[in-house]
């Protein structure tokens with residue numbers, strides 16, 4: 276089976292992709308695929324568990340297929356053929372000769388799987404896309420080494436020489452640039468001899484809800500996890516006790532990040548979009564979306580079916596701290612560029628280290644359409660300006676490509692290069708986008 280490369284849809288999709296302009300307000304029901312973060316945590320925990328697990332509603336996208344591939348290289352059996360995925364942990368601790376882990380540009384894969392490799396016997400080389408080699412990893416590899424791991428480099432590509440286990444213990448890490456550096460130490464923690472205590476010292480800790488997700492998913496798999504309240508100076512302490520992880524069935528929530536662009540379509544066009552099966556309670560930072568879109572002038576409503584967002588016509592600028600929810604920044608920047616008043620997006624300096632430098636890319640690319648966007652120390656300032664069409668490069672970043680599609684709904688002549696890059700998290704985005712535009716829903720619940 277092939278792993279989506281990000282170019283797989285190229286034959287069927289013109290490049291550049293002419294972003295469709297909405298002829299009328301978008302009215303649609305848009306079911307979104309399973310969550311990347313939920314799928315990749317479930318895969319990792321299942322590979323560490325004591326028997327066969329089943330994932331229901333798993334996301335099938337580049338990042339999750341990469342995770343499945345790396346877990347196979349680590350000896351697990353991962354069946355991604357059906358709607359439900361099954362995972363059986365490795366039968367032997369010994370790695371195959373010449374084992375390689377291709378992490379692509381998936382932060383979750385690059386940060387969550389090296390710890391698993393320390394539990395095997397043998398060598399495995401970790402590598403990824405050129406961009407992944409430059410994204411933060413060094414603090415994680417250093418921390419694993421201090422916990423007893425044998426890793427030959429501080430940077431990607433690196434080789435983990437597995438010795439069949441990891442002593443574990445207490446370790447400090449600076450996760451100011453990515454919460455995944457902590458999740459990557461915690462997820463396999465129950466399988467270290469002494470478990471693990473991770474102490475974060477650093478200037479900030481972005482993407483906090485993902486740490487809540489890591490803790491919740493570990494606990495749901497039977498692990499004992501203690502989390503101290505944040506201490507002076509922002510120090511955080513997480514402790515995972517050694518123990519077994521339970522195999523079982525895991526239902527993956529819809530990806531609320533992927534929902535962002537579709538809900539924004541209602542805001543941009545003054546329409547109404549319903550995303551079904553919106554969870555009542557979730558660790559996903561997308562739980563902040565209703566409040567964010569409401570602040571921009573939309574009305575939001577929980578219906579029996581899911582979350583309904585209705586655009587109010589005029590888009591209001593916002594001033595908001597997105598440190599917990601950086602993934603929303605590209606689409607919110609697109610909406611802010613269409614707004615009637617200025618916006619400030621704060622707390623997102625770490626986006627410089629995501630799939631691309633998202634702050635520079637948004638300012639430069641949307642700037643080509645006439646947008647007035649300034650990069651600040653920790654985010655973006657967006658001033659209203661008339662926009663015109665143009666060709667935009669998403670710089671291999673799925674969330675930028677989707678943000679540009681939102682602008683294209685109301686600005687004629689927007690073309691997006693390499694739209695297939697959306698396959699990192701949203702398989703078949705162009706088809707979903709066209710389906711949303713066509714829907715005009717009989718089905719949209721009212």
Ligand SMILES: O=C(O)C1=C[C@@H](OP(=O)(O)O)[C@@H](O)[C@H](O)C1
Pocket residue numbers: 311312382383452453454455458481482485601602625
């Ligand atoms: O743990 C996770 O699943 C994620 C954590 C966040 O990463 P950072 O902490 O690097 O922002 C987020 O941006 C990413 O999309 C998913």
Ligand SMILES: C=C(OP(=O)(O)O)C(=O)O
Pocket residue numbers: 380381382383602629630674700
């Ligand atoms: C930052 C993201 O991904 P990654 O898991 O590669 O860090 C993202 O999906 O927006």
